[in-house]
Amino acid sequence: MLAYPTVLVTVNVEQTEQARPPRAFHPEPFTLGHAFGRKGDAALQKRILMDALDLFVHPQEPGTIARKRYE
């Protein structure tokens, strides 16, 4: 079996801090049920998605959670 790079989009920061995945992204201020923002807001959903995928290209320290706030 090969190994695969992963990124987690999380709105459960406390649990993610315990799990320490290799790449994690938290879109603030969103909570459970809204990992990709607001319903019907495709532009915001895509921004969150691209910001999370950017961690593949510009990774942070493994085990930390990248955060970005969206209005």
Place this chain on the structure above:
Amino acid sequence: MPIEMSRYCIPYTPFRGRLEESTLCLVSNAGVYAEGQPPFDLEGDLSLRKIPSDVHSGSLRIAHDHYNHSDADQDANLVFPVDRLRELVAEKKIGALTTEFIGKGFSTAMREIKERVAWEIAKEVDRLRPDIVLLTGG
């Protein structure tokens, strides 16, 4: 119960490719399944659902009692962004999607998840041969 899957070391796999040339697999813990598939048991379910990546987002369903998914019931992209991923492929920002994505439901059986289910998911991902994997919860 604390989750300590990575307490001592972090299983980090580097990415050396380009997103524009990469195939992505989506794996979700949000209780998402496709219409026609059996819903997850709300009390706890360790089974997986293989969801075609060309699924119509309006035919996705959520069986999960531990977060409020009333908005995601109307727009599954909030937890399972299939439409947005397909748009990114069309815009050539990512290369392609695997033929299937993987859905999982709620469970507190952490030992079984760690020792069995995580490996089942890994085998499914391996079968789909992505370059990168996007993980989502609720």
